[in-house]
Amino acid sequence: MGGHFAARLAAAGHEVSIVVRGAALAAIRARGLTLLSGPERLDVRVKASDDPADLGHQDLVISTLKSSSLHVLAEGVQPLLAPDTPVVFAQNGIPWWYTHGLPQSPLLPRLRWLDPGGALEEHVGLRRTIGGVIFSSNEVMEPGVVRNDSPEYNALFVGEPDRSESDRIVKLRTILADARLASPSHHDLREVLWRKLIANMTVSVLCMITGQTAREAVEDPIFGDTVPRLMAEAVAIAAAQGYSIPPMPPGYRAPDHKPSLLQDFLLGRTLEMDALVKAPMAFARAAGLASPTLDMLGALAQRLAANAGLYRPVAAAG
Structure with a gap:
């Protein structure tokens, strides 16, 4: 999914940096990043490194890490963050931020174990956090090559944990739509x-x-x-x-x-x-x-x- 987003955003003219490791890093540095989607092929160049410190401050960070790997982001995200850099958590399942901003209710379980030790809240924080829900099917065909199996519809829904319609959410939806990633407006990302x-x-x-x-x-x-x-x-x-x-x-x-x-x-x-x-x-x-x-x-x-x-x-x- 990260490769898909990076290719779409780069093709739309944005300066894209990605944190990637191993064979994928070597392939992207040598040949660039390729997205295959139906009959379409996108070949783009992006800045890639396995060390976030090489990439510097970003205007926006999109995390497509699995929820089970978010401790890696908590440990390494700081070099990417300028004072106002938001972080989009585009993941499956119940996110670590789910209960924040909601009134207390006996129907809400305590979910602090989704952020062990509070590392995400400490190193990213709720002020930066934007929630994301992905509707897109993708597979890595080989290092540096991603095939999109749902060319008819690819979307990233985004929203604030407190349900507000902030300026940064409106701007982000426009950026995603311009990159041919649907991002419809909605009342509540949790739905x-x-x-x-x-x-x-x-x-x-x-x-x-x-x-x-x-x-x-x-x-x-x-x-x-x-x-x-x-x-x-x-x-x-x-x-x-x-x-x-x-x-x-x-x-x-x-x-x-x-x-x-x-x-x-x-x-x-x-x-x-x-x-x-x-x-x-x-x-x-x-x-x-x-x-x-x-x-x-x-x-x-x-x-x-x-x-x-x-x-x-x-x-x-x-």
Whole structure:
């Protein structure tokens, strides 16, 4: 996703810097960054380094790190930050900032464990933070080459944690739209977040366990009753937070794409179990909701990830 954003923004004329490591860094320095999207091919040059100090202060930072890797951003982001540089957290699942700015409610779980030690709040802070929700399917084909599997629609919804319509949000939406990344206006980013999360906490987790694409899992007759039950439980959790989100309509065709959770599992990357599985379950418990199908799916996914050395369970208290 980071490569996709960087290529679009660079092609739109912006000076783009990226923090990247290993083979991808070598390839981008040697040949540039390539985005393949349907029949379109974008070849761009960007400034790339594995050391944020080489890149200096930025007007805007967009983090596309998985929630499980955000400690890396907390440790290294300072060289990129001028006094007013905002940071967009474009990620899946429940974000570390979710409860900030919301009135206290027994329906809200305590989620401080999503920011262990308070490192993100300390080194980035809520003043800089902009929330982001991605609707885009991408795969790394080889170092420095990203294929976009959803050329018909790619979007980054952005919003302030306190729901305000700030000048910087309006400006950012314009920048994204000019780079051909849709960024529609909306009242509450958390509603968009739950709309995306309902698919991630159900079908994406199922795909990680089965190795199927989203379409294969949804249309598999073996899961004929299972997928609707997963969806119904997820929709009920969102509804308890005040968000009425319809489940998949009959006949819906899911994308024939490997969700990022499955891609990460196959590539041996650390998995986002806390943001995609444990945090939604914390909302269910806080609301007093029974979610037996999701509970079993989440438990199987966590054990599979832990057995592969891709997830270390943490306590979900506090």
